[in-house]
Amino acid sequence: VRARYVLAADGANSTLRPLLGIGTTGPGALGSFTTVVFDADLSRWCARRPAGVYFTAHGSFGPVHPEGGWMWFGVTPDDAADADWPGLVSRALGPGAGVRPEVRRVQHWVMNAFVAERFRHGRVLLAGDAAHALPITGGLGMNTGVADAHNLCWKLAGVLRGWAGPALLDTYDTERLPVARRTLDQTVASTRLMVEVQSRRHEQLRSGDATSDPVELPWSDRYFAQLGLVLGVAYRSRAVLTDGPSAPGPADPSAPGTDYVPTPRPGHRMPHLWLAPDRSTLDACGEWFTLFTPDPARWEQQLGGPWPSRVEALTAEQADSCALGAHGALLVRPDGHIAARWPDAPPSEAALRRALAAVTGSPGG
Template sequence: METDVLIVGGGPVGLAMALELRYQGIDCILVEESDGVITHPKVGTVGPRSMELCRRWGIAQQVRDAGWPYDHPLDIAWVTTVGGHEIFRLHFPSAGERPSPSYTPEPEHPCPHHWLIPLLIRNLGQYPYGPVLLCCRLESFQHTDEGVSAQVTYLDSGNTQRIQAKYLVACDGAKSPIRKTCGVDAPAYHPTRVFQNILFQAPELPEFLGARKALVFYMVNPKRLRYPLRSIDGKGLYRLTAVPQEDGEQRDPEEAVIEALGIDTPIEILSSVQWHLTHRVAEHFRHGRIFFVGDSAHTLSPSGGFGMNTGIADAVDLGWKLAATLRGWGGSNLLNTYETERRPIAVRNMEEANVNLQRTLKRNLHPEIMSDSHEGEQARKQMAENMQRGDVRREFDAPGIHFGFRYESPAIIPDDSPLPNHDPHEWTQNSYPGCRAPHAWLESGKSTIDLFGHNFVLMCFQGQQQVETFEKVCQQKGVPFTSIQINNPEIANLYERAYVLVRPDGHVAWRGHNLPNDPNAVIDRVRGHF
């Protein structure tokens, strides 16, 4: 078999990589060792930038309709037990009631793995009608300057086959055998921690909770539990995160769940999985014609929900650059900018997730906090006041992490205006080069972000004179290009410059009050020819 790009790993990031390549019209094959059925779902929420990318691929509504109830509150609550004392609550309206954010047409939406993975596979299609090969294991690969030759085994039959590809994208997880074979290390930034995830059914719990339902309950138990119990499907499926016992043995799942709930309600333990929380970022995201994307490139604490969403952004940055290179208009250095742009973002997100984790670990819990006494009431009141002052909301409402990252590479042409505020919690939309181009409604149902995807787009707010020169340069170099005149003062104010050039991934490549004197130099820079 021959293909342009071989993707190894069919998690959400590998599937997103395939969706982006298909969107760009690039042939790919994805091999995944499992059968695609998820019995122990991990990730729960598709972040807002990832939802914008789902919009790009035409599947955002499918994600919203995957199963999460539109009337279920998205609150985060801190409790002694689910049925016990509530200490603090962050109120987030349900998906059906929340107002639309000013900065995106696609707010985040709960969609755990056991819904998301089958949804993405259905959209891509299984071989031979689509690129997804399930129950197919990569056995070995050879890497040359011309491409990658991979040996795979079909697990159902035991048959083997060789796949010849121009590029290989490793989405094979945190342990990434491909990355290790390439000799690329992923050093730890913080100590590894061991956790236990317990998946269980509690069918009567939602009705018992009524108005006290929440997306996540954080246990506040000084001795044993201080981690989240999360509603997985908004109905009766939940996941509790616990820590092993002092001797390192896993806790009895039923005992841990009963302790966390604190009420007498029927439960059924479905699975219990031990996992290691690591904080790693690969030293390199590229090795010749092999690229590391998602967990193979970086692992981070789930605190804040940045992990999968960071990987999906990896896939889109790499996807359009592979398409440009394979089509011949991408410059010889364009693919190098994948690591240059994405690695700093991985480090940033990893550190922010660790800040969130440390906030939970270091929270001082008074021994009386579980008590029904006056002292217990005072301890809970004191904790609530501390949480209010400590701005705990930043972990669960962090648009600056999802949208506020700024790429810096030779393919981005900065200007001499002040840099945007680097604090992700003070983020506002802006058009500084490297930033994601701002969202604004052009008309009902059509956002500015809907303009970006396949071409470089020159947004013109003061006429399109001399744009023909830009067009001719792009035509000569084979660079897909379009220009659009926008006669809207509010959008012009948001975009800050008379002319803004946006890349296929929706990030600003260049901007100016006037068109450049040398459009040839600008186009060469942004297409990676430098």
Template sequence: MTDEVDVLIAGGGPVGLTARALLARWGVRTLLVEKHRELSPFPRSRLVNVRSMEIFRQLGIAATVRDRAFPPEFGRVRFRDRLFDPDLGSAAMIGVHAPIPDSPEYGVVTSQDRLEPTLLAAADTPVGFGVELVALSEEDDGVVAHLSTGEVRARYVIAADGANSTVRQLLGIDIDGPGAMARMTTVVFDADLRQWAAEQPAGVYFTATGMFAPIYPEGGWAWFVPTPAEPGDWKSLVTDAIGVDVAVKVLRVQQFVSTGFVASHLRRGRVFLAGDAAHTVPGLGGLGMNTGLAAVHNLCWKLAGVLHGWAEPSLLDTYESERKPVAHLTLRQAVANAHQLRRAQQRQDGELPWSERYFAQMGLVLGVDYVTTEDPGAEYTPTTEPGHRMPHLPLADGRSTLDAVGEWFTLFTPTPTVFHHGEWPVRVELLADQRQGALLVRPDGYVS
């Protein structure tokens, strides 16, 4: 522990851990504090989409995440009455079930408790588990954070401390959106279903009695179900929902509230909200965690620029102006997913409800536009217009254009050039073709 840092990160989930790893690459001094005494033992978020894997590629951990995840054939969903019943329908998760031409990476199905140790190991900066942030006071040149273990002074604070964020409440920031949508329960259990799952692979099995998900390639299951008024015996409930007489051992039960909101502000002074503290969506379609990862990828290079002196503090204002519209778009998509699932479970659609429509969200994953902030739609169309993610294109040496992006600005040009760039970090990437002009790309991979 230290009593003075550049950035204090509150919250040790995927978003906070990713922010820590990104800032470490920039040489920014950080301290991450997490009120729980260890990483979460629950599977929680289970889909790492293409864009998040591109971020992990930049951090050098994409291969590790992929090696610990399910194979691509599990990037599919199946829809049934009970787990062992025949399919009512099935759909591939686009960008997960198989590679796509728009990225050198593809998404993976994994579990949050399998992902977080990899993120924790991605940096060696200080982490305090069992340390709670209880109060904040801002000064002219920083923030004094009052922790359960003492005080820490930081130039800036990233609050990634969850949907019930203590920091958001301390700052008095309101939320917009539907709020609490459903009371849910996660039942983690063991049952010998490995051979059956290998023959009928899926990352998620939607049933009339809840959602089943294999947790790890080597075994383990989770059942996500609306919390019954009188739960009774969870072992019997799980066995009945499976649909066959199979030995079930319940390991853990966790109840939670599914919520949907966007904070009215993502920044107050020197404090920035991130992850579920900034925006929370229903966990259908794998949008929540991934949106938070993209947001801190947007934020961290800007913090590094201001802290290292090559960017004006006003650059930090663009975090909210660029990411808040994306959060609202994501919330609308996630709520639509939840309504579609509910209609399907109640058989309110005449056609099979489990079409590609549910997972046709590559436009939202890869196509967000920081200039117009318009809805990109379901499909992704590559473009080099300012405000869009730099498209994946092969370079002469076999790398992707995305591999030329890192802790610097990248100037793509076919013409060797010398230009004055002051103290800000920039690299020139020569293109072996006859096109003219140049393209400047930000450290987060967006065309500047």
């Protein structure tokens, strides 16, 4: 097989990563865990309190499909080879549960926590778990892997189709590596918080002090402190221009908090605004550069060159929400992040083409 580029998405135990001499940073293995997939009727616990994950002092439960399929996961017992898995799951449900689960599958795995030292080696690019193995607590691993692909593939398409320079691929590592590191910190903190809560509850049960009250720890908000991290990511690279689009500049770093505060600043995700009753600004973005402006006629005159691009009209109210004047514009990349902003009229007839050339590293401007 001959190819111009290789995307190494071969998992946490990547074959390619060590062959390329790429090391990792982070705590490493946090422990050995087991997932048991089983069928059982747990409606007495979940019918009135539906959730994606149920935490107990003896492991966690989660629905697999609505017809009664469940999974339990927890620390792998010392006698795993001879363990009575139906009995273990039944005991985890609590005394007198009276449920004998029908076990479908048992899988042992290691919870890894690391980030690759770099995401690129020549024409090989790492993505997903090969680039960052994140603990499952908080559910951030899939989001981070999808965001890798979203960030990388429009850049790779541009290079292969000729409307972007090869140097654009350098911004993949520049943009995504800091996000992976912050996300690793969050998931490790969430894992330790979960273990702390479960240990405290287990001690309550062991000592006989357990009551119907939950463990007195306001932990759930911190455990799920992820929305600002997932949606509030702000990129800083040569593929993002400041409000003066002739040169790159810093963007606000993402705050690892629970809140996501939309902002029209370059580097951030394009905020959601309704363009029509059933069409959002997010729907308008795709495998092209999108220019949002209340003055489409003026900006359409600047379209041209090799870049895929479209213009979307904004109302005066929508433009005001984006901090734009009557002739301003936002240039949004194919991954939905704002590449440049002109608060008012374009500074020249070539402003848009120059911005696209700068963002993509191409000579087309």
